Amino acid sequence: MFRATIIVFLLIFIVGVSNMSFAKENSWDKVFEKSDKVEVKKVRFKNRFGITLAGDMYLPKDLKKGEKYPAIAISGPFGAVKEQASGLYAQTLAQRGFITLAFDPSYTGESEGAPRDVASPDINTEDFSAAVDFLSNEENVDAEKIGILGICGFGGFALNAAQIDTRIKAAVASTMYDMTRVSAFGYNDTIDEDARYELKKSLNEQRTKDFKNGTYAKAQGLPDKLKGDEPQFVKDYWDYYKTKRGFHKNSINSNGKWNTTSTLSLINLPILAYANEIRTPILMIHGENAHSRYFSEDAFKKLKGENKELLIVKDANHVDLYDNLDKIPFDKIELFFKENLK
Numbered sequence: 001m002f003r004a005t006i007i008v009f010l011l012i013f014i015v016g017v018s019n020m021s022f023a024k025e026n027s028w029d030k031v032f033e034k035s036d037k038v039e040v041k042k043v044r045f046k047n048r049f050g051i052t053l054a055g056d057m058y059l060p061k062d063l064k065k066g067e068k069y070p071a072i073a074i075s076g077p078f079g080a081v082k083e084q085a086s087g088l089y090a091q092t093l094a095q096r097g098f099i100t101l102a103f104d105p106s107y108t109g110e111s112e113g114a115p116r117d118v119a120s121p122d123i124n125t126e127d128f129s130a131a132v133d134f135l136s137n138e139e140n141v142d143a144e145k146i147g148i149l150g151i152c153g154f155g156g157f158a159l160n161a162a163q164i165d166t167r168i169k170a171a172v173a174s175t176m177y178d179m180t181r182v183s184a185f186g187y188n189d190t191i192d193e194d195a196r197y198e199l200k201k202s203l204n205e206q207r208t209k210d211f212k213n214g215t216y217a218k219a220q221g222l223p224d225k226l227k228g229d230e231p232q233f234v235k236d237y238w239d240y241y242k243t244k245r246g247f248h249k250n251s252i253n254s255n256g257k258w259n260t261t262s263t264l265s266l267i268n269l270p271i272l273a274y275a276n277e278i279r280t281p282i283l284m285i286h287g288e289n290a291h292s293r294y295f296s297e298d299a300f301k302k303l304k305g306e307n308k309e310l311l312i313v314k315d316a317n318h319v320d321l322y323d324n325l326d327k328i329p330f331d332k333i334e335l336f337f338k339e340n341l342k
Contacts, residue, residue, distance in 0.1 A: 029083050029248075030083045030084075030087050030088075030091075031083060031084050031087075031088075031245070031246050031247065031248055031323075032087065032088045032091070032323065034091075035091050035094075035095055036061075037060065037061055037094075037095045038058045038059060038060055038061060038091055038094040038095055039058070039059045039061055039063075040056050040057065040058055040059075040091075041056070041057050041059070042054065042055070042056060042057075043055045043056070043057050043101070043134070045130060045131070045133065045134035046130065047106065047123070047126050047127055047129075047130035047133075048126050048129070048130065049106070049123060049126065051106045051107075051111065051112055051113045051123070052111065052112040053103050053104060053105070053106065053111045053112075053127060053130060053131070054082070054103065054104050054109065054110035054111045054112075055082060055101050055102060055103035055104070055131070055134075056082050056083075056087060056090065056101070056102050056103075057099065057100070057101050057138075058087075058090045058091050058093075058094035058099070058100045058101075058102070059094060059099055059140075060094055060095070060097055060098075060099070063099075063140060065140070066140075067140065068140060068141065068142035068145075069097070069098065069099045069140055069141060069142060069145075070097075070098055070099070070141075070142060070145035070146070070147070070337065070338075070341035070342070071098060071099040071100065071101065071135045071138070071141040071142070071145065071146050071147070072090075072093055072098050072099075072100045072101070072146070072147045072148065072149055072337060072341075073100075073101045073103065073128060073131035073132060073135060073146070073147075073148045073149070074086045074089050074090045074093075074100060074101065074102045074103070074148070074149045074150075074151075075102065075103055075104075075105055075127065075128065075131075075150060075151070075154045075157075075158075076150050076151030076152045076153060076154025076155060076157075076158075076174075077151045077152030077153060077154065077175075077177075077253075077322060078119070078152050078153025078154060078177060078179060079108075079153075079251065079252040079253040079258070080151075080152075080241075080248075080251050080252075080253055080322075081104050081108065081109035081110075081248055081250045081251045081252075082102040082103055082104050082109060082110075083109075083248045083250065083251075084246055084248055084251060084322070084323075085151050085152075085246070085322040085323055086102040086103075086151060086154075087102045088322075088323055089102070089149060089151065089174075089328075090102035092325075092328075092330055093149075093330070093333070093334065093337070096330070096334045097338075098337065098341075099135070099138070099140060099141055101131055101134065101135060103127065103131055104250075105119075105123075105124050105127050105154070106118075106120075106123050106124065106127055107119070107123075108250075108252060109250045109251070110250065115216055115259065116259075117216070117218075117252060117256065117257065117258050117259050117262065118258075118259055118262050119153075119179070119258065119262045119263075119265075119266060120262075120265050120266075120269075121157065121160065121179065121180055121265060121266060121269045121270075121271050122265070122269060124154070124157045125157045125160045125161050125164070125271070127157075128148050128150070128154075128157060128158060128161035128165070128168075129161055129164070129165045129167075131148070132146055132148070132165060132167050132168060136167065142341075143167070144169070145169060145341040145342065146167060146168065146169060146341070147168065147169055147170035147171060147172070147337050147340065147341055148161060148162070148168055148170075148171050148172075149171070149172040149173075149174065149333070150171075150172070150173050150174070150176070151174045151175060151321070151322065152174075152175055152176065152177050152292075152318075152322075153176075153177040153179040155173030155174055155175065155176030155177065155284075155296075156173070156176055156177055156178045156179055156180070156271055156272065156295070156299070157179075157271065158171050158172070158173050159171065159173055159176070159271070159272060159275060159278070159282070159299060160271040160272060162278050162280045162282065163272070163273075163274045163275060163277060163278055164274075166279075166280075168280055169280065169281075169340060169341055170280060170281045170282075170283075170336065170337055170340035170341055171280055171281070171282050171283075172282075172283045172284075172285065172333055172336065172337075173282070173283075173284045173285070173296065173299075174285045174286075174321050174328070175285065175286055175287060175290060175292065175296075175318050175319075175321040175322070176284060176286065176292070176295050176296045176299065177292055177295055178271065178272065178295045178298075178299060179266050179271075180266050180267070180269060180270040180271050180272075181270065181295070182295075183263045183266035183267050184196060184266070184267045184270070187291070188294070196267070199267075200264075200267065203260065203261055203263065203264050204264075206260050206261055207261050207264075210261065216259040216260070216261065217259070217260045217261075218256075218257035218258065218259065218260060219257050219258045219259070219260045219262070219263075220257065221252070221253070221256060221257040221258075222234070222237060222238050222241055222242055222253060222254075223238070224242070226238055231291075232291070232317075233291040233292075233317075233318060236317055236318060236319040237253065237319060239319070240319045240322055240323070241253040241254045242254065245323070246322065246323060272299055272302060275299060275302035275303055276302050276303070276304045277304075278303060278304075278305075279305060281307035281308070281336070281339075281340040282303055282307070282308045282309070283309050283311065283332070283333070283336045284296045284299065284300050284308075284309065284310045284311065285310075285311045285313060285321065285328075285329060285332075285333075286310070286311075286312055286313065286321075287312075287313050287315075287316030287317050287318055287320050287321055287327070288312050288313060288314050288315060288316055289315065289316060289317045290316065290317050290318035290320075290321075291317075291318055292318050293312070296310060297310065307340070309336075311329060311332060313327055313328075313329060315327075
């Protein structure tokens with residue numbers, strides 16, 4: 001049982017070390033094509049923990065100086081960087097009239113924080129609020145019209161941010177993962193208490209070794225080559241992160257591994273404990289065929305009140321909602337934000 005638990009745990013962390021090479025200011029460093037309808041500028045801002053985050057701000061080219069616009073902060077997937085899916089979402093929504101900010105979470109990508117390759121439900125939720133701090137003080141942003149959008153694991157963190165940050169006026173969670181749930185219980189909640197205890201023992205033993213060695217052991221990431229017998233969702237991830245389609249040198253999922261002990265806080269600090277208190281309008285989007293669909297369905301059941309919607313995209317898998325423009329319902333997302341950021 002313990003061995004099976006470790007396998008599930010490793011599958012969860014199909015991710016790794018961020019390459020800290022910084023792209024030249026004027027070069028196009030994204031995995032998607034550049035739009036001629038927006039302008040992009042690199043920005044930096046601090047979160048509440050003093051960590052400097054790096055972001056790409058997308059501005060509509062027809063932006064009028066002195067006029068205030070609605071804005072959206074975007075991050076995810078878990079282990080990805082702003083040059084991948086979050087940047088595509090940001091560019092597309094900027095084309096539709098929003099000021100958008102795609103940012104790298106703490107300890108990853110071009111954002112600061114040491115050691116590298118660490119995840120935390122507290123800090124990663126705070127990263128969204130830090131983005132709201134930044135946008136609230138931008139000249140062309142209406143501070144009363146700020147929304148957030150999280151993809152994959154950052155869909156869960158976006159909902160978590162909506163629980164606590166009343167400045168967030170609308171939130172979208174696309175192809176959501178609850179990283180605390182999957183870390184503690186495995187896929188489809190297959191890890192029991194005894195197996196979880198053995199996992200905790202192993203991770204804490206690793207902490208002792210890391211301290212002694214002065215380095216951080218790494219969890220297993222995506223393989224460089226597929227054998228063919230991997231679960232379909234692993235093949236789907238590989239097709240995005242390890243091919244020209246979505247590979248980026250700064251991305252943990254493309255080019256490295258998380259710290260093994262990073263999962264300890266995810267096991268111990270569940271998110272969405274107060275999801276029933278969210279008054280913010282919420283749109284949740286998930287693929288019909290996604291292995292992760294149950295995360296959105298279960299989280300949606302916790303939401304109360306009006307203006308909460310779960311949209312299931314026909315014939316879409318988890319990764320389709322990273323970059324498949326035929327599957328991502330941008331018309332719906334645009335309408336949702338325009339109705340709720342006004």
